[in-house]
Amino acid sequence: MEKHILVIPGDGIGPEVTQWGKAVLQYIASTYGHNFTFDEALMGHVAIEATGNPLPDETLEKAKKSDAILFGAVGHAKYDNDPSLKVRPEQGLLKIRKELGLYANLRPILLFDELLHASSIKPAILKGTDILFFRELTGDVYFGEKTRSEDRQTASDLMIYHKYEVERIAHKAYEAARLRNKKLCSVDKANVLESSRLWRETVQEIAKQYPDVQTEHMFIDNAAMQLIKDPKQFDVVLTANLFGDILTDEASQIAGSMGMLASASVGDGTGFFEPIHGSAHDITGKDLANPLASILSTALMLEISFGLKEEAKKIVDTVDKVLKEGFRTNDIADAATNRYKV
């Protein structure tokens, strides 16, 4: 198979982790006889430094022409400490999501048995958990109009959804639920928000087309609680952009660490694969970053964008094997059993 892959390392630990994702793709190509070619492009703080633009046109063009994108992370303490800066790294990520029509962000909470003890949650609560999040990625308060009054005393962001935005991701989530345990939980705040009421109405309608899938609706506050109390109750979770951002970071504690979770953003065009963790400036350049989220992102790329199931499984199995052999980065080191190699 011939494929052209764009690597966007981004900021912070982005370059450190994507180098390993790329190495794994190269290994898969040579082992299975595929021809993967690679290119690289700038995004985020590094792009601002080099070009003044968090998403240079060149990056976007390269992205549109590639068969899949492997992304690292964006963000930098400088902007976090100064909210008044107008040009910001995250704008690059939000813009590429929008431009590529990446409306569905799939975040599987893959729990390796070996890491059952790495979590702050009790192993008995975790064991058997297998959740697939569908986070809407190109709507919501992320993309609604932002305002700042002239006297700078008032600021707003519009939380907005159109029915078709809910429909298209709902279909994707229901189709996935059909291939899994036929359970879907839609998370919203319909008791307070009008956009959530539209969300709930729409999911209720779509649900009728999937009578074989059991649908539940849950408020975001309750969901944030239930996810820790009893994560096994969830199969497919469907939710809006902001709620999905919060819930999936929280859910990383199920998998033991943020450093373990990969995600796939899909929609109208080229698929985009990234760890759910951020740029982590605190550990940048110290060779402490867990590369597994980036490596597992390549498994998602192979399966979802290229249909290479066997190759994807090989990667996941190898991660499992390496964990069984006791190799750990700091974030998943298991103090209890004292297993901590390299």
Added chain:
Amino acid sequence: MEKHILVIPGDGIGPEVTQWGKAVLQYIASTYGHNFTFDEALMGHVAIEATGNPLPDETLEKAKKSDAILFGAVGHAKYDNDPSLKVRPEQGLLKIRKELGLYANLRPILLFDELLHASSIKPAILKGTDILFFRELTGDVYFGEKTRSEDRQTASDLMIYHKYEVERIAHKAYEAARLRNKKLCSVDKANVLESSRLWRETVQEIAKQYPDVQTEHMFIDNAAMQLIKDPKQFDVVLTANLFGDILTDEASQIAGSMGMLASASVGDGTGFFEPIHGSAHDITGKDLANPLASILSTALMLEISFGLKEEAKKIVDTVDKVLKEGFRTNDIADAATNRYKV
């Protein structure tokens, strides 16, 4: 001391739990020689059924005239299942918060040693956790303008903050931090939201007036993760209405159960005290509801609204004693030690 207390039982398990809160207040009055008088009023679904209005004028008048309010919960499955209903129980709660100027919602995460094992989180992670949340309660996407397009295909809610709204709650949170461990973590999503950038700028300014308090800023997604990973890192947490709603429900798993957490809403006038749990229709009328959140709400009332520290401590100590004796409701039953009475 003479005080007039309004009880608003509300919906679902509200009446079941507030009856115990009231009983405890009566006990405190007779034991410590205070004169507490009580009245009752409708809010939520029960008020809609009786008057068509989730917050009848009579309730609001009684609320304004009372010295403190003990509230249960609002909400009903009927409205959750039908997002198109125009008059909804939660409107009563939101309106009374706004009308009474209850802009600061204090949610202490009080962890009783006896319940260390009732949580899904490991005891070693929890032990020593003591967090006080300040959730802004009368602004944000809860109160911004809501729209629904004529074709009903688009819906929006305005997430909006004014600087003074951030300032007044920030001062309250910093003052509390001074009396505690002098650490404050402000939670926002300033890398994406303009309203969060205003939030962060404002907290940065206020922080300068409290140089003895150590300030940290954290993104909401990270905070949702850190709260489970390492809850002991937090002391005072200051956040917006929506983020506070989500984080405090999540934090209930630290205390073992939602049924344990009390909250105090304060601001311009009469204080308002309520469990953080909801109406819980699934267990309503089955005598399964945990009354401790309502009982602990009365302790907050005595301390915050009436300045009765000793009486408040008596209530908390008694809850501790009762837990030590092994009494449990279902939600905090400890399977491991098999201690489960009544």
